Amino acid sequence: MSNISRTIYEIQSLDALAKEKRWINELHPLVKICVTMLYIGMTVSFPKYCLGGLLAMAVYPVILFTVGELSFRAGLRRLRIVLPLVCVVGVFNPFFDREIYAYLGKVAVSGGVLSMVTLMLKGVFTVFASYLLIATTTVEKICYALRMLHLPKLFVTQLLLIYRYIGVLSEEAGRITRAYELRAPGQKGIHVKAWGTLVGQLLLRSMDRAEQIYESMCLRGYQGEFYYGDKIKMRGRDIVYLCIWTAALIALRCLPVTEKIGSLFM
């Protein structure tokens, strides 16, 4: 399978994953968005040397991966492009902040290393939280919940259309590269000389497809706003889920949970 075909497959399989009939997928999208936002907010609010406290925030992704029956390995594989970027963020910290902050056995740990690890963990956790949201909620439901939060119609529609057009763009790219590969047997990748032409072709073709899709939408009564079907009702379990996670996340952020657990073993 070529890289582009794999990308298309991954987008489609993520869509399929979000549509599965698991209890976590059936939760109200607004609740899931609120919990995700709260989690991200709490996670990034940890001070830069507070690695111990931050480690406790791993509870959320671990529980959701386990209870939600999601494959951790598949999640990690899907995030392989984003995670290195997240990790690069703090890579220069050890050079600027060399003051010894703690000892790990006999190994001195500088403030820079500690803040780098903290930053990386924050990045990894927030990316995982976002992944967990989109792996359990379709983009239409996310947009529905965003409209409930009174986000502007224009913004939400843009989000939905961008998501849709990623698929269109990838499909066109897949077609072009397949046609190229079939006429360039034995060649690895696309030759530099062909890049310009192919990118130009891709742009023109995807614009053409996008225009036709827009025409198709207009012909079926689209006037700038998507309708997401029946109103999704908030049920008791949604409230329970929200309350439990809100309490748990506040506790994890405010109480020295890892220290308490550590002291049990000391």
Next chain:
Amino acid sequence: MSHIHMEIEQLSFSYEKKVPVLKDISFFAGERESIGVIGANGVGKSTLLKLLVGLHLDFEGSIRIEEIPLEKKTLGKIREKIGYVFQDADSQLFMPNVFEDAAFAPRNYGLPEEEVNRRVEMALRAVHIEHLREKPIYKLSGGEKKLASIAVILTMLPDIILMDEPSIALDPRNRRNLIAILNQFDHLKIIASHDLDFIWDTCERTILMADGGIVCDGRTEDILRDEKLLEEHGLELPLSIYRNNHAGYAENANI
């Protein structure tokens, strides 16, 4: 659904100045008529259909649907009456699965969810793809996409159906199925196609186009049997007629 007609008068259109695509097209399409628009590649069949549904409004002449002139302010009202099936089904279907796509139009027209469900069920049943209800669009075969793209316009309960090359990508069974569906639809339908056998099976009236204009407008039987006329305009007899006219062609062609 009600029976309505369409009147086109001196319609001309060009994408670029001085390169006319359609020239002085006039015809009247009566309610319940089935009209086939045929012609060689690039004669303007698809453009004509796009104009009829208001995808380009910078045309000369007039298009009237049930006495309502096609213009920007009447576009919404007119589009509610017309179902347009694109040549490329991939461009028509954009929602995640068949149900969502079929529900798109009725939801946009503000129908309650119960009615949306009823219409979607009805449309899927009409084209015999009820089993594809929840199937993601990207997993459909070419033929299934074509049938789904017809179902998504049937949910609008259109008074007029415009179809651009509807038989492309259909296998023989689905093709027969589509012919039967179209023959049951007793409202105005205009079908642009190269597939003259399909036109033969679905349309009583045919418009032959060449160089952006109408060459001939008459009974399908008369036009599609006129080998000379068809050949003059880059077409050939439908296979079914050819077979009758040229008995023994199969032996000669070693088929």
